[in-house]
Amino acid sequence: MIQMQKRIEKRFTACFALLTLALTLLFVFVPDIHRVSLSAGDTGVATYSVMDLIRSRDELYQVDAVKKEESHQLRLTLPRDVDPADITYTENVMDKRIEISIPGVSSSFFYDYPMVGSSDGIRELTFGYSAGVGILDITTTKIRLLDMHTEGSYVYLDFLDPHDVYDAIVVIDIGHGGKDAGADKQGVSEKNINLEMGKKLFSYCAKSKYNVGFYFTRLDDTFVELQDRVGLANEIKADLFLSIHNNSTASGRMSSINGAEVMYRVSDDSGGSKEFAAICLEEILDELGCDSKGLVAGDEIYIIRTSEAPVALAEIGFMTNENELKNLCNPEYQDRAAHALYKAIITTLKKNGGIK
Ligand SMILES: [Zn+2]
Structure with missing residues (x-):
């Protein structure tokens, strides 16, 4: 019993050390990091704001190439080998918060694969990462319903007026x-x-x-x-x-x-x-x-x-x-x-x- 506990403790320590290392590397190598605030919450999940990581379509595409995506607010890259059905979300209407759980990502996912779209109507957007699962935490300015769908290698997010x-x-x-x-x-x-x-x-x-x-x-x-x-x-x-x-x-x-x-x-x-x-x-x-x-x-x-x-x-x-x-x-x-x-x-x- 005691030995097993020790082993678990060790693994825990190792995980935590890796996470810390990953975040440190992120801090050092990713440009614009000064805009990112890192904080580990009670759950040990490290979170940082990803608001500034949204790329506008104009920035990335020729006008013609984005036409068919224009109707969607945000586009995320579907992580490799992840079944779209494993991406789940919860809505907390009282806090106007939507939490999307994305498996198969690294802590730097949104640096590596920037979101494309607009932050209209979004008050805050943070990314929390723990042991291979990322939580995209979205706070909207008004009460919104999430419409999420996957097409090819992208996940599209829209925030709908309940009415x-x-x-x-x-x-x-x-x-x-x-x-x-x-x-x-x-x-x-x-x-x-x-x-x-x-x-x-x-x-x-x-x-x-x-x-x-x-x-x-x-x-x-x-x-x-x-x-x-x-x-x-x-x-x-x-x-x-x-x-x-x-x-x-x-x-x-x-x-x-x-x-x-x-x-x-x-x-x-x-x-x-x-x-x-x-x-x-x-x-x-x-x-x-x-x-x-x-x-x-x-x-x-x-x-x-x-x-x-x-x-x-x-x-x-x-x-x-x-x-x-x-x-x-x-x-x-x-x-x-x-x-x-x-x-x-x-x-x-x-x-x-x-x-x-
Ligand atoms: Zn009463």
Whole structure:
């Protein structure tokens, strides 16, 4: 055991030494390196900015030769012997970050094979390298969807406006999270009930037959600032903004008060918020068979007041009611709540011409 550990340690040290050597060589031999900032993060991955390494097409080609590539924003060279299917990416919409994982590259890959295209709409572009896998980390100035495809020995990247891809866009906010537990009753945190319902709603959205872009403010136990929640909806110019919560009495004490209520923005002159909230409430009552606490003006709530999209904040049930709390913790009940919200979204979008 001990010997094996030592061997692994040795290999680790060797890898790290090689990486350091590679970076040192890079530093010495590559021109313009003074513009590159190197920093090793917590993961031991060395990263540097590659913004300045993008070559414009004019710089590299005769005008005629680039014509057929002009429509793509960035062109990368496909690393030798790499299957295009092994190049994967993740999108983090809250940070406007796209991470592309590229195997089979060296740390100097983008010096050896410069990207061709334009940095329009890109705030930062860094390249991280660790043990033969490169991570191209792209931060865009606006929320964008990556369109990546391979043709011959090149990989083409385009950054699309979600509104050009989807017929409608819905932002779904799963209330509370992380250090903010929301209501806490009988050992149950509101943030967890909201998350379970939200994840079930995510499943319905994922298999939706409609061309709708669904964006979630969280899908795990993460703390998200209120400004970032409503900020996502406003920035992406959502057609609808839905927030999922669960209720408790003002005193916080257990009581007989129960039922669903949905908040809306009174100051929304279009009436879209109230209409969306009404449809949510109707679907919830229909699906859960619970009591109604009605529609409630919610302008004192930050994310409601500041939402530019028609907003509804659904309080599915009261955690301060013994019976309802039991229901809210039941996965089957949570699933029906999620289905009600999904139907409400689709019904509202159909009504307002967002989808057919
Ligand atoms: Zn809440």
